[in-house]
Amino acid sequence: MWDSETLFELVGLSDPRISRSGEWCAYVLSKPDLMGDKYDQTLVVRSLESGEERFASKGYMPRFSPDSKHLGYVIPSDSTSKSELWVMDVLTGSSRRLLEVEWLVDALWSPRGDRLCLVTSRKRGDAHLYFEEDVPVWFNSKGFFDSEKAEFRVVDSASGAVLESFEESIPLIPLLTVAVWHGESLVYNSPSRENPFTKFTVRIREGGVSRDLFQDVSYTAVDSDGRTLLLHGKPKKAHHAEHSYIYLWDGGKVEALTEKYQWNNSWAPPKLGGDGFVYYVSAEEGRLALNRVGVDGYTQQRIIYDDCWVTMLDVSPANRVVYVKESPTQPAEVYMWSGSETQLTTYNTALAARLGFKPLNKLKYRSFDGLEIDGWYLKPQLDASKKAPLIVFIHGGPKGMYGYRFDFLGQLLAQKGYYVLYTNPRGSDGYDEEFAMRIMHRYGEEDFEDILKGADELIKRDGGVDPERMGVTGISGGGYLTNWAVTHTEKFKAAVSENGISNWFTMYTYSDIGYWFCRDLIGENPLESEEYRKLSPIYLAHKVNTPILFIHSVEDYRCPLEQSVSFHHLLKTLHKESYIAVFRKGDHAHSINGTPKHRLKRIKLIQQFFDAKLVRQQVGFTPKIET
Incomplete structure (x- = not known):
């Protein structure tokens, strides 16, 4: 055990x-x-x-x-905002300190290797206040923008001397490629404050002067071989749920490479190889597959199409690809592909073999209207004469995706005697674009029915599930659908809502993405659209009869803390069974990037709550989470 x-x-x-x-x-x-x-x-x-x-x-x-x-x-240096840039001689292993820099975002070698472009963030930095004249005022994992500017500093790679420096008033969005060298010029992406995920200006810096390459587009520059610029996104997105594809630009017309293959390519930045191919990840029915496509756009080859997720990659002109891969029973390792796959690391492999993680079972079914839905489940070791409780996991996004990845919490609960069900309801990634767009202005309606149908199908197909002991949980959009679940059914006897949404109007006014995301997903006019009330679980609090535990983190600016606090307060005034755990630190992704003790306490909270309500079926709840 x-x-x-x-x-x-x-x-x-x-x-x-x-x-x-x-x-x-x-x-x-x-x-x-x-x-x-x-x-x-x-x-x-x-x-x-x-x-x-x-x-x-x-x-x-x-x-x-x-x-x-x-x-x-x-x-990192001793200062929280400063870091040191070092250069290692890979043959000898010796390193030298090049310089110290504040708020470093990225470092890019020039094609000749004689220069480095350092991208840094510069804020007002007042000790007593933040000041902002635009929206949003903050951003998840960044904190307050505080009139942020991006500084591009080109330095000599041998001495660290500054050769050129310029600033741009652009938001530096986490996980977004900021800049790439294009020959001896620098191409950089400028997200719009209006919608920093789908509206960009792509600019080029030549001879000390910047100019626009593309205005008001939905793709960004992510790689270059000096002749061809690789673009990632779409020429123009009307909705955030649209897929991202790959395009090439050689100074003339922008050419589409992967639109014809239907799958979304947004999960990792694509890379140019030296063999006439572009390497990329596509979301396909629960897989994150590694593929390559010829720059002519006609030749596509699947490289890794196992039941797995390839989450990060890099490519050399020597036709070698390194990547991180995981599967339901194998936590992440580093691999290389060069005509065939080689596993480079075994850090987690021995542990996986020793513990024997449970295999993921496929559950494909048709929903209430005949739409085909993918689901998967973990099955506990079970005495043939007994039944076990079921916990339904709901992903976020809403354009997230479950599938062939390693999930520690799910494996832990299955090992402790629970069935664990994952589904990809309409609105999920991994299918065609129309499937992802099906929930616009109706989030929580048909997609929730898809999830319920999945639970019903599992109960029907596997006689070990106890339908009287079902729980539900989710993070972010999954937290929203957990809140929706307890206001629309009494099938669940326990719920854990994590960093979720209860009120779409305050989500619109308070979230770092709410001012554009909610108008797109819920309704264009928040002051007049009836969907903002209709789709908000908080207005149905009087219908809740399911014990619920809210988990939230103070520094979540994506689905802010008030979403859980408000719902909890209202439920308590209505004498409902509600509990809340607020982590003092951690952003929207605290379940992944919280400190070890933070993450351990979160897991213990969830396990203990479900044990109390679904196994012991006790009244009340007092966690024991000391570490």
């Missing part, structure tokens, strides 16, 4: 990079330190020929030089 602390025997792997020569790879290894409540981070550099490794303690953001002889990387 294993328990929640087993989470901290798993290591994290991120930011895989490969040198242009194809001889070296690098990645960031993160090991949890539960006692110290921190993560020990190490940059690993590995020879793909000999297996020899170099290490940089606390290193992150690895970037190989174009000649493959050096690796730039970052080490």
